[in-house]
Amino acid sequence: MARISAIVSTLLLLFAVTAVVATSVEHENQSSSAGLFWSTAKEGGDLVHKSGDATATADDIDGGFSSLDGMLQWAIGHSDPAKLKEKAQDVKRLSPSELRQRQLEIKELMEKLKMPSDAQLMQIALDDLSNSSLSLEDRHRALQELLILVEPIDNANDMCKLGGLGVITRELDHSDSDVRKLSAWILGKASQNNPYVQKQVLEIGALATLMKMVNSSSADEATKAFYAVSALIRNNVGGQQLFFMEAGDKMLQDILSNPSVDIRLRRKAVFLVGDLAECQLENTDKAEMLFFSNSLLLKSVVDLTASGDLDLQEKALVAIKNLLQLKTTEAMVFEEFCRLGEALERMKKQLEEDHREYAIDVESLRKEVELAFQAKLENGRAVPT
Numbered sequence: 001m002a003r004i005s006a007i008v009s010t011l012l013l014l015f016a017v018t019a020v021v022a023t024s025v026e027h028e029n030q031s032s033s034a035g036l037f038w039s040t041a042k043e044g045g046d047l048v049h050k051s052g053d054a055t056a057t058a059d060d061i062d063g064g065f066s067s068l069d070g071m072l073q074w075a076i077g078h079s080d081p082a083k084l085k086e087k088a089q090d091v092k093r094l095s096p097s098e099l100r101q102r103q104l105e106i107k108e109l110m111e112k113l114k115m116p117s118d119a120q121l122m123q124i125a126l127d128d129l130s131n132s133s134l135s136l137e138d139r140h141r142a143l144q145e146l147l148i149l150v151e152p153i154d155n156a157n158d159m160c161k162l163g164g165l166g167v168i169t170r171e172l173d174h175s176d177s178d179v180r181k182l183s184a185w186i187l188g189k190a191s192q193n194n195p196y197v198q199k200q201v202l203e204i205g206a207l208a209t210l211m212k213m214v215n216s217s218s219a220d221e222a223t224k225a226f227y228a229v230s231a232l233i234r235n236n237v238g239g240q241q242l243f244f245m246e247a248g249d250k251m252l253q254d255i256l257s258n259p260s261v262d263i264r265l266r267r268k269a270v271f272l273v274g275d276l277a278e279c280q281l282e283n284t285d286k287a288e289m290l291f292f293s294n295s296l297l298l299k300s301v302v303d304l305t306a307s308g309d310l311d312l313q314e315k316a317l318v319a320i321k322n323l324l325q326l327k328t329t330e331a332m333v334f335e336e337f338c339r340l341g342e343a344l345e346r347m348k349k350q351l352e353e354d355h356r357e358y359a360i361d362v363e364s365l366r367k368e369v370e371l372a373f374q375a376k377l378e379n380g381r382a383v384p385t
């Protein structure tokens with residue numbers, strides 16, 4: 001514990017010096033951007049990302065460690081915003097030579113302390129999470145730290161190697177909704193465009209748990225769980241098969257056909273349908289999944305063309321366009337069961353009355369869908385099945 005607080009106080013000092021240096025550099029250069037100061041820990045986080053100069057300065061002090069960003073985030077998480085501000089004010093009063101002296105002191109201190117790497121920071125957070133007597137507040141904090149740390153792909157891979165996926169997957173069953181939400185978010189972020197992590201999260205069996213969470217009465221929790229589900233199955237045929245086995249088509253259909261579901265979730269759901277169809281189209285060598293022969297699902301997508309939300313309508317059109325190109329979807333199902341022809345006519349009238357530029361774009365997409373639908377109908381007639 002003593003070591004940790006020494007690290008934190010060093011980081012605070014470093015943080016303050018870094019910010020002041022960045023501020024003075026900006027002033028000398030007559031930069032138009034406002035001085036870099038923060039009043040809350042959250043803004044401090046933004047500061048780290050925005051001020052490339054500040055990071056460069058700190059790197060110079062140190063002689064180049066790889067994980068300054070992660071360390072600062074970690075320090076911010078462990079610090080009191082009021083103290084942070086106070087330190088910054090103290091440092092601001094220093095003369096340039098005093099400032100340089102401080103920088104040297106920090107360099108020495110950091111060498112002595114051997115600043116932790118991102119992997120070590122993740123290990124600390126994971127150890128915290130495994131401690132059942134950790135307070136809820138500290139549990140949230142550990143998860144928030146991981147959420148940031150896991151962003152770079154190398155860190156996501158390291159977290160797997162540290163056994164982090166198991167730890168976080170267990171948190172999906174926590175009694176606190178925010179803990180579950182943050183854990184789902186971390187798994188989603190780590191899996192995004194990362195087949196290595198996707199595979200391991202799927203093997204642990206987190207997909208079914210996440211799909212249950214999509215039913216949560218908390219819209220935030222449901223949305224983050226859905227984000228994780230999408231990240232796990234995106235461009236991942238194995239994940240998609242598992243999703244189908246867990247009745248993913250029914251889940252999507254429920255979300256799409258229920259207007260009282262949070263709009264963010266409905267947009268994500270229709271986007272995922274389009275994305276899954278696109279993935280099928282790209283993998284022509286693989287047999288098409290039975291997923292899209294669920295005509296209720298297809299109908300729930302077509303029905304969204306009558307939604308009052310133009311964004312949702314547009315996403316539905318994109319999905320329909322992809323669905324029409326699949327071999328397993330039948331023109332007659334779209335025609336007779338989904339009533340796609342009527343839906344497109346209705347939509348045309350509505351868009352004609354909407355003079356926003358966005359509506360004009362959506363209309364040209366609608367027209368494309370209409371042509372694709374006519375082509376599919378022609379095809380169906382030419383080759384009866």
Ligand SMILES: *[C@@H]1O[C@H](CO)[C@@H](O)[C@H](O)[C@H]1NC(C)=O
Nearest residue numbers: 024025026027028029030031
């Ligand atoms: C101002 O900016 C230039 C170029 O970005 C940089 O080389 C110079 O060191 C800056 N001025 C000061 C005083 O740091």
Ligand SMILES: *[C@@H]1O[C@H](CO)[C@@H](O)[C@H](O)[C@H]1NC(C)=O
Nearest residue numbers: 127128131132133134135138
């Ligand atoms: C677990 O957390 C409690 C409360 O923060 C702390 O007192 C205890 O030292 C921790 N145990 C371990 C093994 O870190």
Ligand SMILES: *[C@@H]1O[C@H](CO)[C@@H](O)[C@H](O)[C@H]1NC(C)=O
Nearest residue numbers: 211212213214215246251254
């Ligand atoms: C979600 O809730 C619906 C309706 O209550 C239910 O039919 C469905 O099985 C649930 N889905 C999951 C994955 O638990």
